[in-house]
Amino acid sequence: MADSPLGAYQPPVVEANRPREQVPKKEDDEFNLLDIDFNNYDQSESDVNLDSSLSDKKQDNPVIADEDIQPDNGKFGDRPHGDQEEDINMNQPSDSLINPNRQNMADMEANEPKIVENRSLLRYFTVEYYKEYFDVTTQEVVSRLIRSCIPLYPGSIYDNGKVDLYGPIWIVISLNIAITIFGNIARYVSFDSKDEDVKYTSHLEGLVKSVPVITLYFVCMPAFLNIFLNFTGVQYVGKITFKLVSIYGYSFASFIPAIFLYMASAPVLPHKAFNSFEWLILFAAGFISLFFMFKEMVQVLRNNIEEVKVAAAVVCLGHLILILMMKWKFLS
Amino acid sequence: MTDYPKELDQKIVLGNTNTGRSNPSYDPEKGRESLAKEEQEKFDTLTEPVCETIKRDLLMIWVKLTYVMVPRTMIKEKAKQLRDWDLWGPLVLCLLLSLCLSFSANTDDGTLVFQIVFIIVWAGAAIVAINGQLLGGNISFFQSVCVLGYCLFPLTVAAFVNMMFLQFVYFFIRVIVVGVAFIWSSYSSVGFIAEMVVPEKKGLAAFPVFLFYLFLSWFILL
Numbered sequence: 001m002a003d004s005p006l007g008a009y010q011p012p013v014v015e016a017n018r019p020r021e022q023v024p025k026k027e028d029d030e031f032n033l034l035d036i037d038f039n040n041y042d043q044s045e046s047d048v049n050l051d052s053s054l055s056d057k058k059q060d061n062p063v064i065a066d067e068d069i070q071p072d073n074g075k076f077g078d079r080p081h082g083d084q085e086e087d088i089n090m091n092q093p094s095d096s097l098i099n100p101n102r103q104n105m106a107d108m109e110a111n112e113p114k115i116v117e118n119r120s121l122l123r124y125f126t127v128e129y130y131k132e133y134f135d136v137t138t139q140e141v142v143s144r145l146i147r148s149c150i151p152l153y154p155g156s157i158y159d160n161g162k163v164d165l166y167g168p169i170w171i172v173i174s175l176n177i178a179i180t181i182f183g184n185i186a187r188y189v190s191f192d193s194k195d196e197d198v199k200y201t202s203h204l205e206g207l208v209k210s211v212p213v214i215t216l217y218f219v220c221m222p223a224f225l226n227i228f229l230n231f232t233g234v235q236y237v238g239k240i241t242f243k244l245v246s247i248y249g250y251s252f253a254s255f256i257p258a259i260f261l262y263m264a265s266a267p268v269l270p271h272k273a274f275n276s277f278e279w280l281i282l283f284a285a286g287f288i289s290l291f292f293m294f295k296e297m298v299q300v301l302r303n304n305i306e307e308v309k310v311a312a313a314v315v316c317l318g319h320l321i322l323i324l325m326m327k328w329k330f331l332s
Numbered sequence: 333m334t335d336y337p338k339e340l341d342q343k344i345v346l347g348n349t350n351t352g353r354s355n356p357s358y359d360p361e362k363g364r365e366s367l368a369k370e371e372q373e374k375f376d377t378l379t380e381p382v383c384e385t386i387k388r389d390l391l392m393i394w395v396k397l398t399y400v401m402v403p404r405t406m407i408k409e410k411a412k413q414l415r416d417w418d419l420w421g422p423l424v425l426c427l428l429l430s431l432c433l434s435f436s437a438n439t440d441d442g443t444l445v446f447q448i449v450f451i452i453v454w455a456g457a458a459i460v461a462i463n464g465q466l467l468g469g470n471i472s473f474f475q476s477v478c479v480l481g482y483c484l485f486p487l488t489v490a491a492f493v494n495m496m497f498l499q500f501v502y503f504f505i506r507v508i509v510v511g512v513a514f515i516w517s518s519y520s521s522v523g524f525i526a527e528m529v530v531p532e533k534k535g536l537a538a539f540p541v542f543l544f545y546l547f548l549s550w551f552i553l554l
Contacts, residue, residue, distance in 0.1 A: 127465050134466040138535035166467070166536060170543075173459075177543060181550050202439045202554045204448065 133165040133242055141167050148250040149257060151292040157250065158243075165242060168249015171256070172218045178256050179214075180207040182263035183331040189267045190274070210330040213322075214252075221318055222248045228311055247296045251289040255326075258285035262331065278327065286323045290316060393421040400482040400520055417474045422481020426453045429488045429548070436495035437554050449551055456544045457481060460525075463540050469528040476525070480541070483521035486513040487545065491552045506553060514549040518542055 123129050140161045147153045183206045222244040258281045265277055293315065294301060301308060396418075430453075434446035454477075461476035490513035498506050521541050526534040 127462065131466055131468065134468070136536070137532035139532070141536060166463075170540065173540075174543060177547050181547075184554070202437070204439055204441070204444055207448070208444075 130165065133163060133246075136161050136164040136166060140164075144250065145171075145253055148253045148292050149288070151288065151295050156296060158246075163243050163246050165246060165249075168218070168246050168252075171249050171253050172214060175252050175256055175259075176207070176211050176214055178259045179210045179326070179330050180204075182259045186263045186266040186331070189263075190271075206330045210326075213325060217318065217322060218245075218249060218252070221315065225311055225315070228307065247293055251293045254285045254288040254292070255282075258282060259331070278331075282323045282327055286319045290319055389420060392418065393424070396421055396478075396482055397485060400479065400524075401485060401516075415475065417472075417478035419474070419478060419481065422453075422457070422478060422484065425481060425484045425488050426450060429453070429484060429491055432488070432491040432495045433551055433554075436491070436499065437551075439554065445551070445554075449548070452544075452547065453481070453484065456547075460540045460544055464525060464528060464537055467529050467533050467537055469525075469537065471528040479521055479524050480544070483517045483545075484548070486516040487548055487552065489513065490549075494552055510549050510552050513552075514545050517545045521545075 141164065143160060144157045144164075144167055147157045184202055187203060225244050225248075226241060261281050262278055265274065269277055294312070301312070426449075430446045430449040433449050434442040437445040439445060457477045457480040458473075460480060461473045464471060464476055465473065487510075490510050493509060494506060498509065518541060522538045525541055526538050529537045
């Protein structure tokens with residue numbers, strides 16, 4: 001739209017004009033992070049890169065990924081920039097704009113969810129707002145599930161597509177159903193039926209107790225992490241990030257095989273061994289899920305700020321409480 | 333009071349549909365769209381006898397059931413038929429299922445079973461329908477709920493059979509009966525749900541349906 005980026009037009013040198021035009025720009029530079037990014041982004045862009053794929057980039061895009069300028073980036077190799085939502089500003093806003101890996105910008109632009117101009121609160125309640133988070137194929141979801149159960153992969157699980165919410169939501173629902181069904185089957189199998197008076201009755205309290213707890217975990221923990229990390233230390237550039245919700249949901253994926261193993265081992269093992277085996281697989285599943293989460297959040301954890309440590313401790317504690325509740329309340 | 337014209341008498345007795353024109357009978361095979369506009373306006377359910385209305389609604393439900401239950405090769409017929417969605421069938425089936433399960437469930441709390449099944453049927457149908465829409469499906473919310481409700485029919489039959497005849501039979505036979513019902517339900521509803529999304533996302537749209545019927549089947553076996 002504009003003929004030239006800001007500042008290219010030099011007004012005629014007149015006494016009245018000369019000092020005033022520089023001052024507002026400087027003040028903007030100091031106080032408005034978003035404007036800084038936008039202005040200088042344009043200026044340095046036009047100098048270096050003649051790639052036409054960037055010509056249709058959106059003008060109101062405040063997202064800059066500056067993961068590459070960190071000094072210890074070498075040991076992580078080539079991390080493809082699959083996600084847009086975590087932009088961790090390392091307190092050096094002006095340095096972050098001179099981005100050496102410019103050819104990844106096009107990929108990042110392509111993967112980014114569209115920014116809607118209308119910013120009312122009601123848009124969060126429509127189906128259309130969330131459609132972009134369901135834009136995955138069956139193949140991608142299956143591969144993400146497998147990788148989240150066995151977190152020994154390079155890079156991130158979101159390398160093959162966009163951040164999705166389908167996986168997390170259905171993993172949480174399947175976890176609830178698995179706890180109910182497999183827990184009851186295990187109870188049925190290990191029921192001591194020698195006593196004629198006591199008849200086997202099914203136990204629906206597992207369902208009624210586990211659904212609120214797990215759903216609360218799934219909703220509140222990422223919200224807490226989002227708000228916590230947003231206000232302290234690590235800065236996100238102004239959007240609600242569903243990536244944390246997605247990561248947290250995929251981390252529950254390792255509990256489902258654990259509960260299946262629990263049910264499958266119920267007829268096989270004697271009682272005492274079964275008890276310790278149950279603790280073993282629950283803790284193994286918890287450990288795998290925490291490992292997966294930390295692997296995905298490697299970007300955030302490189303900030304060794306105190307708040308990040310507190311957040312990590314809260315997540316670990318949450319998982320511990322979940323494991324204890326599973327053992328004692330849901331599956332007994 | 334005795335001055336009513338003869339035509340009005342006829343109308344009151346025979347219902348508004350028999351006013352000398354050709355009978356614009358409601359053909360459930362084609363749905364409401366087949367009626368011409370003025371016939372639709374004259375299709376006044378207030379002036380016809382109650383059993384006519386009930387018979388027509390029951391016929392509608394029955395036709396939908398046969399369309400959904402018997403696998404048909406012409407998917408377009410199915411789609412056209414089910415576009416005329418109604419929620420009576422799902423409600424009746426859901427109530428029957430919940431009642432059967434709450435009578436025959438092997439827990440100490442029958443009412444809890446009724447509550448859970450009822451809520452799961454409606455909430456589950458809603459969630460699966462929203463999931464289909466989020467994945468980019470081009471079907472409306474109520475049509476999905478309608479289809480999922482009608483596909484509960486085999487599970488309702490299995491629950492009824494379970495309650496009446498199979499209480500004291502080997503567990504294995506109950507598993508087989510419920511398994512057959514589960515496969516029948518899933519097959520007939522997956523065929524409908526999967527055609528409304530792109531082929532890459534078929535598994536994603538079908539998995540929640542499978543989960544929904546699995547949970548209800550487990551309840552029957554409870």
